[in-house]
Each structure stands twice: as C-alpha cells, then as structure tokens.
Amino acid sequence: MACAQDGSAWVKDLHSQLRLLAGSRTGSVLMGGVEIQMEPGWKTYWRMPGDAGVPPSFDWSGSTNVASAKVLYPSPVRMSEPAAETVGYKHSVLFPVEVVPKDPSRPVALALSMEFGVCREICIPAEAKFSLALSPGAMDGAPSAEILAALDKVPRPKASRHIDDPQVTRSMAFLEGGTPHLVVVARFPRGDGGADLFIEAPDGLYVPMARRMPEAGSGGEARLEADAAGGLVRFEVDLSRTGNAAELRGKTLRLTLVSDAGAAESDWTIP
Numbered sequence: 002m003a004c005a006q007d008g009s010a011w012v013k014d015l016h017s018q019l020r021l022l023a024g025s026r027t028g029s030v031l032m033g034g035v036e037i038q039m040e041p042g043w044k045t046y047w048r049m050p051g052d053a054g055v056p057p058s059f060d061w062s063g064s065t066n067v068a069s070a071k072v073l074y075p076s077p078v079r080m081s082e083p084a085a086e087t088v089g090y091k092h093s094v095l096f097p098v099e100v101v102p103k104d105p106s107r108p109v110a111l112a113l114s115m116e117f118g119v120c121r122e123i124c125i126p127a128e129a130k131f132s133l134a135l136s137p138g139a140m141d142g143a144p145s146a147e148i149l150a151a152l153d154k155v156p157r158p159k160a161s162r163h164i165d166d167p168q169v170t171r172s173m174a175f176l177e178g179g180t181p182h183l184v185v186v187a188r189f190p191r192g193d194g195g196a197d198l199f200i201e202a203p204d205g206l207y208v209p210m211a212r213r214m215p216e217a218g219s220g221g222e223a224r225l226e227a228d229a230a231g232g233l234v235r236f237e238v239d240l241s242r243t244g245n246a247a248e249l250r251g252k253t254l255r256l257t258l259v260s261d262a263g264a265a266e267s268d269w270t271i272p
Contacts, residue, residue, distance in 0.1 A: 008020055008021055008022045008023060008133065009021040009022075009131045009132060009133045012129040012130070012131060014119075014127050014129070015125075016039060016040045016043045016119050016121070016125070017037055017038060017039045017040065017043065017045070017119050017127065018037075018038050019035065019036065019037050019038075019115070019129045019131070020035075020036050020131065021033060021034070021035060021036075021111060021113060021131040021132075021133040022034035022035070022036055022095070022145070022147070022148065023133060023135055023139075023140060024097075024140065024144040024145055024148040025140050025141070025142055025143060025144040025145075025148075026137055026140040026141055029101060029102065029105040030099050030100065030101055031099075031100040031101075031102065031109060031135050031137065031140055032097060032098070032099060032100070032140075032144055032148060033097075033098040033100055033111065033133070033135065033148075034095050034096060034097050034098055034147070034148050034151060035059070035072070035095070035096040035098060035113070035115070035131075036093070036094070036095045036096075036147075037090075037093060037094050037095075037096075037117070038092075038093045039091070039092060039093060039119060041092075042121050043091075043119050043120065043121050044080060044087075044089050044090060044091045044119070044120055044121075045057070045089050045090055045094065045117055045118060045119050045120070046087060046088065046089035046090075046117070046118055046120075047074060047077035047088040047089045047090070047199070048074050048201075049088060049199060049201045050087050050088055050089060050118075051079070051080075051085065051086050051087035051088040051089075051199075051210055052085035052086050052087060052209075052210060053082070053084070053085040053087055053124070054085075054087045054088075054089065054118055054120065054124060055116075055117065055118030055124055055126055056117075056118075057072075057096075057115065057116070057117040057118075058115065058116040058117070059072050059113060059115055060113065060114040060115070060116075061111065061112070061113055062112075062114075063112030063113075063114065064109070064110060064111050064112045064113075065109065065110040065112075066102050066103050066104055066107050066108065066109045066110065067100060067101070067102060067103065067109055067111065068101045068102060068103045069099075069100075069101045070098055070099070070100050070101075070111070071098065071099040072096050072097075072098050073096060073097040073098070073099065073151075073152070073155045074096060074155065074156075075090075075094060075095070075096070075097075075151050075154035075155055076154050076155070076156055076257075076259040076264040077089050077090060077199070077259070078090070078091065078195075078197075078259075079197055079199075079210070082120075083122075086210050087120075088199055088210075094151075095147055095148065095150075095151040096151070097148055097151050097152050097155065100135065102137070105137060106137065107137075108134055108135065108136045108137070109134070109135040109136075109137075110132065110133075110134055110135075111131070111132065111133045111134075111135060112130075112131070112132050113129075113130065113131045113132075114128070114129075114130050115128065115129045115130070115131070116128050117129075154264065155264070156257050156258070156259065156264035156265050156266040157263075157264070157265050157266070158265070158266055158267070159265075159267055162265050163263060164190070165190045165191045165262070165263060166190075166258075166263040166264065166265040167187050167188065167189045167190070167196070167258040167259075167260055167263060167264065167265050168187060168188055168258070168265055168267070169185060169186070169187050169256055169258070169267055169269070170186050170187060170188050170233065171184075171185070171186040172184065172185045172186070172256070172269050173185075174249065174250075174271045174272065176240070176246045176247055176249060176250060176271075179241065180239075180241055181240040181241055181246035182237055182238055182239050182240055182241070183200070183208075183211075183237065183238040183240065184235065184236070184237050184238075185198055185200075185211065185235075185236045185237075185238075185256060185269075186233055186234070186235050186236075187233070187234055187236070187258050188232050188233050188234075189232045189233075189234060189258075189260050189262070190232055191232075191260070191262035191263060192232065192260070192261070192262055193232060193234050193260060194260060194261040194262065195259065195260045195261040196213065196234045196258070196259070196260045197211075197213065197258075197259050197260070198211040198213075198236040198256060198257070198258055198259075199211070199256075199257045199259070200238065200254050200255070200256055200257075201254065201255040201257070202249065202252060202254050203252055203253065203254075204252070206245060206248055206249065206252065207243060207245065208238060208240075208243075208249075208254065209238055209239060209240065209242070209243060210238075211236040211237065211238045212236065212237050212238070212239070213234060213235070213236055214234075214235040214236065214237055249271050250271055250272070251270070251271065251272075252270070252271055253268050253269065253270045253271075254268070254269045254270075254271065255267075255268055255269075256268070256269055
C-alpha cells in the first residue's frame with residue numbers, strides 16, 4: 002500500500018491514467034483527491050453528464066477506519082458533441098475528497114473502486130481500483146497546491162459563497178401550456194466570460210440543458226434590474242420535449258453557476 006506522502010501509483014488504461022492523492026488534515030477531516038489525466042482530445046464527465054455520458058461512481062466500501070468520504074466536484078464545462086451536449090472535463094481533473102475517520106487518532110486505509118467514462122467520439126466505460134494509507138500525523142500542514150487549486154474550483158454553496166461569486170437573482174417556472182420552460186437570471190459580478198448554468202433534478206427526473214439567451218435585460222423589470230446590478234445573464238430551459246414539466250412542481254433543483262471568474266451553487270424549490 003502506498004504511503005500518504007507519495008499518493009497511490011498511477012492506474013493506466015488506453016486513454017487515461019488515475020491516482021489517489023493525500024493532502025492535509027483540518028481537525029478530524031483528512032483531505033485527499035482523485036486525479037484523472039486524459040490523452041489529448043479525450044474527456045470525462047461531471048456528476049450530471051448532460052444529454053449523454055457516464056457520470057463517475059466512487060465506491061469506498063473497502064476502506065478501513067472511514068466514517069465517510071465525500072467527493073467534491075470542480076466546476077465543469079459544457080462540451081458540444083455531434084448528437085448531444087454534455088458536461089464534464091477535458092485534459093485533466095482533480096476531485097478533492099473529504100475523508101472523516103471513524104477514529105481520528107488511527108490511520109486510514111482508503112480503498113477506492115471507481116467507474117467512469119472517457120470519451121472522444123464515443124464513450125468508453127472504464128474502471129480503476131486504488132489503495133492509499135492516510136496517517137493523520139503525516140498530513141499535518143497546508144494542503145498541496147494541486148488540491149488547493151481544485152478546491153477553489155468547487156462551486157460554493159450560499160453559506161460559503163464569496164462576494165464576487167455568481168448568484169441567482171430570479172428564477173421562474175412556467176409549467177402550463179404548450180411551451181413549458183424555466184427561466185433563471187444570474188448575476189456574474191466579475192464578468193460573464195464562460196458563464197453557464199447546469200441544473201440537476203431529484204428522483205431521476207431529467208431537465209434539459211439550459212440555454213444562455215442573448216440578453217438578460219430584454220425589457221420591463223428585467224431591464225431595470227440589469228441596469229441597476231450589471232453583469233446579468235438570462236438562461237432558459239425548454240421543457241416542451243420532455244413531457245415531465247408537471248412532475249417538477251414542488252421539486253428542489255440544484256442550480257450550478259460557473260464562469261471563468263468563479264462558481265456557486267444553490268437550491269431552488271419550484272412552487
């Protein structure tokens with residue numbers, strides 16, 4: 002088993018390689034990471050892969066002295082494919098992992114069985130298995146630069162959001178009639194370069210990819226809001242082809258806003 006300082010050995014397949022990393026300790030929480038590097042032109046997927054794709058699956062059940070292992074997802078990007086739009090990562094990604102030991106005074110033995118997809122024109126399901134020992138004493142000190150950089154890319158919830166992170170200013174659901182749709186207006190204080198919105202629904206419900214509209218302030222109240230706040234972007238989701246618009250009523254959606262300057266997430270319960 003690899004030691005914490007070295008991380009695990011790289012696990013390689015035809016188009017990618019992966020490893021487990023050790024980071025630091027904050028109180029009783031040990032910070033690790035799962036790193037994926039891909040060949041040029043290849044990509045992998047976010048927890049919500051979009052219109053197609055395979056989300057990663059992390060199984061820590063073989064670990065020892067682990068109460069929980071929470072995988073954090075850095076901001077993804079929208080990726081256009083011939084038949085679909087997907088959400089994920091190109092080139093490489095490092096998923097930070099928060100590990101809570103059952104007994105903080107004892108070492109942790111991580112064992113990860115992971116399933117994921119790597120794609121170019123077609124998606125190839127892949128598997129990898131790792132092991133890594135985390136010694137609480139050996140992990141004292143600051144996190145590695147790589148893990149810190151990955152943590153900074155994780156969309157922040159409202160409780161820890163930075164003042165210049167993007168945030169939702171208005172959200173509206175139109176579930177009746179022949180053109181059901183969702184509208185989300187968000188403010189990007191540091192500019193809207195790369196601005197995008199990804200929506201996740203519970204209970205296996207599918208929500209199509211949001212579309213960025215040409216202008217957020219196209220008349221009326223929206224224009225006044227845009228003039229006052231600046232940096233607003235309007236997104237719309239066409240629900241007319243899904244046939245499940247009515248099923249979204251009362252459901253809580255997770256909204257993830259990303260941009261070149263920061264990312265944030267929030268919940269929206271549709272009335």
